[in-house]
Amino acid sequence: MDNVSVVRIFILSGINETMNYRIVIFSLTLLYYCMILFFNISIIMIIILDQHLHEPMYILLCSFCINGLYGTTGFYPKFLLDLLSSSQQISYEGCLLQALVLYSFACCELSILAVMAYDRYLAICRPLHYHFVMTKRRLSQLICFSWLTPFSLFSINVLLTSRLKLCGSNIPKLFCVNWVIVKLACPDTDTVSSNILSYAIIIIYVCHGLFTMWTYMHMIRTCVKSKDDRAKFMQTCVPHLVSLVTFIVAMLFDLMYMRFGSRDLPQSIQNFIAIEFLLISPVLNPLIYGFKLTKIRNRILGFVNVETK
Template sequence: MMNNVSVITIFYLSGLNDKMNHRLILFSLTLLCYCAILLVNISLILTIISDKNLHEPMYILLCTFCINGLYGTTGFFPKFLWDLLSPVHVISYSGCLVQALVMYSYACSDLSFLAVMAYDRYVAICRPLQYHSIMSRQKLIKLVCFSWLTPFCIIGTNIYLTSRVKLCSPYITKLFCVNWIIVSLACFPAETIVNNIVAYITILIYVFHVFFIVWSYICLVKTCANSVENRAKFMQTCVPHLITLITFIFTLLFDIMYIRYGSKNLPQPLQNFIAMEILVIPPLMNPLIYGFKLTKIQKKFVGHITFRIK
């Protein structure tokens, strides 16, 4: 065991079967999916940036939310597309840590943005007279920085601790690098105690995010129950956020439950889909949900299409 310590400079990703058939078809479908994700997110981002009427906290948060989706998918799809055309699926040690950092910080940032967006809707509906003073430009910048930098620092700490662990195997049974799998390759399990403690603290922090979102919506529902105007606001601006939240939480919990309790006897393609879903479903669905539901964005899209037809 000691002979293998500190010699791992490359990881082998075994999520793809070397003998897998129809690789070109899968490559084409994956490329099409990635292009669709890029198209819907970039379209929404450019729509919000180009229209001054959309320079409001809710839309700016939505814009940064979509940028985070692009950040997360870019950490996965280019490498995966390359692997689909490559006979050997490898990644450097440092590249693996960077990919794990991107994957985890993307997911945590998504949850942070959902919490901030829930807070924004709470203030807009429950405290409308104070909305502009509470959600000032300075406050908005701080919330956006919090949603990006805090997860990056927390996950960065986890990845740094992982980088100090001595590993005895270069094989990762996934399509991409996952921090907990890297830690599980440790030569000496006692070395991972601090990693596990920090990982549990990280989980608790983001469980608190979920509780905060639930609390926000309890307040929103109570406020909207007695007001027709507030119910209309809720249906217009909160329902897209709620659908986005449910989609994200469902895909995240499904992935976590599979990691914890899933059968390793499932077909490899199904295991791969479960691993990929959080990188496909939320980034693709979120811009579509908001684009179809939010009136201002709808009108902007229709205006662009009408102008181009003329």
């Protein structure tokens, strides 16, 4: 049992600098989390209840919003509890679970964005083949791929981490991060397997990004030739592109800082960089899709008009 960690509790020390303003931060965070829940659940319910929205693009959007709820649930309830608690602790098992949820959420987001890009590529570049290729079965396979692939990869990653012997329990962040847990391993502990898998996952999702870029190159080339395709691109691809760019930028900031950043930055700035992907995307995605996609916007406006009468 030498390879089993004796650490049973982790300390989330990233919250320390915010404790003087914890009531204000708690109130704002709770309000923000309620907004995330309201916006995402609204889009999900609109798509589920309206038969006219049972199309691949909207079903993928529904999956997108469900993933937003999944990821934020892995962070906000624990963070709110920590703001009200005198000690910011998390159990060993809870820490590994949180790391699994947040990392699988982030990579699932990239997978869904890649699948959405493929869907738009078929609709714009190969419209005659769209319904033949994007069948219900194919759509189900793509959604399962976008969910199960990151969950499986990070389950293996967390399992490898759980076998490490740890010599520290302080995590200088607001939430648990697998990479930081690995860095707490004792000097004589073999972390090669865990590091190799981590870099392999990075390569896999870089490939997702390259594939998405490839689809957009083809879509832009097609849209230049056709006015109708340009209108379709502006209507359905711009929200996707905004979601993609904001999420990738937020993740790259966090990833690059975690690997190479200076620890001299104020803790508050470090915290903001770390939670950017949990702040922006879960609210931005349902908002831009809700306002930009005509069918969803009309359903929202119709509901509002009914309520005001």
